[in-house]
Amino acid sequence: MKQNFSLGIRDLWDELVTLQLAGFYWVNIDRQIDAALFCQQVMHGQNNDARVALIGCGERSDSLLTALFTTDNKFTTENNNTGKKQLSCYAIPENKAALLNLTDDLMRALRPKNRLLVLYAPASLWRDISPEGLQRWIDDTAAWLHQRQCTLVVISHSSGVTRLRNMLISQHRGLYGLASLQWQQDRAQYLVSWWATERGVRANKVQMLQSDSDGWYMLKEEEPILTPSLDDDGLFLMEKSVMEGAPALSEHWQLLDDNDILVQTGMLTHAATLVFALNQTSQVDTLVKQVHSLRRQRGELLKIVVREMKPCLRASDERLLLACGANIIVSHSEPLSRFLTRIESVQGQRFTKHVPVDVEVLLTTMRPLQIKGYQPPDIFRQSVQMLIDNTLMPEGSKGVLVALRPVPGVRAAQALTLCTLRRFGDVVTIAQGRLFLFLSNCRLNELDIALKSIFRLPVDEAFSNRIVWSQDLQILAEVKSLVQDDTLEQERQINDYVQLQQTESAPSRQVPRREPIAIDLLASDLLGSDLRARAPGEPS
Structure with missing residues (x-):
């Protein structure tokens, strides 16, 4: 039976964690801290007779290499025959030449056979490679892996993973598997684009993962909260200023005095449309907490709209409101007619994005x-x-x-x-x-x-x-x-x-700027009404 390796993610199905011999797998991870934990788990998830080689890239891999040997006693160097997993560690510089010569360097230094190779590198390592160049590199590396009967897992992280993910999505002929791990403030989403093993291919799978000191594990699916079926899908609750003095359009529209009353009334609804008014920047934090509370307690069918009455929202504030559960934000520049159209556009929507339990986490990380x-x-x-x-x-x-x-x-x-x-x-x-x-x-x-x-x-x-x-x-x-x-x-x-x-810290007052003033000379302002005009140089 052929030897297979594993990602080591606990409770996740075998079809999504198995690494086939001579396979080429790629996992993109947004945060470096998550990538380091994922990489350590791959190391720990192998059998004792497995031979593993870790290739780090640049200075960012130094802490990971140190942690593997200082905090864990499960690994030993290649020549130490103690029954522990044999781990070889290498480092390459963060440049294009080192990447293109990776297989040649491994042949000179290691001559691997039947090994698991893990490349832990920032996504910026591929920043200078075109899509065509990336495809050639993948094809050449896949052929080398088949020749040496080795398995390679690339764990790329940090800025640039989105661009890299978009380039890799078409590489299904060279890659055995492509997945991504995206942090969502209190848990992570593990998205498998495709994953091939001897048992077949799995594609378009999404699982929620949580981490602890031992690595990542799959979260059990939460039971959906059954709420009483309220026939309020056509109910519109609005802070009255958003209508700019216009009356309610029908008996199903209610105009309320302020946002606080709107929140209290909205807590009794299930699928209604709530429209908040935002007049100044100081209201943002309070509104964020109100939107978050409504979304967490009343569920995904509630439609939450925020209308900016005056220019006061930064781009970061808009993202914060959307992350807390708002469906849309209407800019102050949009007229009333366009605003009403935007309200119509959210009807029938479900808010499917994950909203973290703790709103303070969002306030801290998105500002x-x-x-x-x-x-x-x-x-x-x-x-x-x-x-x-x-x-x-x-x-x-x-x-x-x-x-x-x-x-x-x-x-x-x-x-x-x-x-x-x-x-x-x-x-x-x-x-x-x-x-x-x-x-x-x-x-x-x-x-x-x-x-x-x-x-x-x-x-x-x-x-x-x-x-x-x-x-x-x-x-x-x-x-x-x-x-x-x-x-x-x-x-x-x-x-x-x-x-x-020190000079600028002293209080200074702004010098008033002089502006020209137009003066009209009337007949009464002249020295005398009977004075005749004189030519320049003429004596008085």
Whole structure:
């Protein structure tokens, strides 16, 4: 009987955890911490006679390799014959050349035969590979695995997994299995696109997983909560200001005085439509908790609509409301007729997304970091890394990184005096003689408006060069190189900014700006009505 390996996920069906000999499997995982736990579980899930090789990539794999040998005594090195699992560990640099030469390097270092190979790497390792290049790499690797009778599991993680997943979805001829693990705040969704073993192929399977100190295990399906069948599907409950003074459209429409009364009434419904009004930013947190409570207690049939009455919602606030259970959010710019059409569009909908039990988890993870303004390069790098690694925000729209080079004769520290950052999550640093500015939740088409409000002078006049990065992998790569290059002038620039902060911290009053005033000269204002006009130079 052929030797097979296993992913080791507890309570999950054998057809979805078995790794066939000479197979090529790929698992994409959003968060690095989840990927590290998953990788350790794969290591632990093998039989004692299994021979396993772990290939780490870059600095991110160092902690995993250390943990396997220091916190667990189940592994031994290749030449130590103690009856424990034999584990060989290798590390490759995070670049395209190392990836393309992976099989050649393994032949020189290991000459594997009948082994389980686990490649643990960030998704950015494949950022410079085109879809055609990825297909060639998969085909060549699959042929090598068949020749050596080895099984390979690729565990890719962190920023870039969405792009990588989209490229891999068409590689069903080369990959035996493709799956993804997506964190949902209090549990994870394990989505199997396809998984082939000797028993057949399973496709389009979704299971919820939970983690503990021993790894991942499958959650049992929750029993659906049976609620009394209420005939309120056609009931519309609204905060009265959302109708802009218009009356209720029918007897099934109720206009209520405020959002609090709307919540109390909505708790008695099952499938009604509730419309909240949002007038100012300070209401967001309260409204988030109200929407979350309604969705968790009243179920998926309830339709929850939020209408923005004045411009007060940031993109992060919109995502937060949608994650807490709102069906749609209507912008302040949409007229009443369009608003009523949007209400019609949600009829018959079911809210199928998972809503975590603890709303504080959403409030913490979906908001920008509570820092703003200037940060030293190391803190700047860490802050941007944390913002980019946030899996609840869509990839490619977490913010923009802008590099600004001052005009000749102006140092970067001097140009910093023109910069005023007011929003949390917007940070700036100085490196390589330039200002590096990261604006969280800023879309590329909004950049010019944002820069105009941040700088006191027009950007084109104060800076001679501007470079913008909007893709997550590009931002991470640039920030990493920024920190590596910035060492010599860092201390002097920080000292300059400390002096700048002390100067700006003193209270200052704004100098009133003089504006021209038009004056009409009447006949009565002249020196005399009988004075005749004189030519220039004529004596009086």
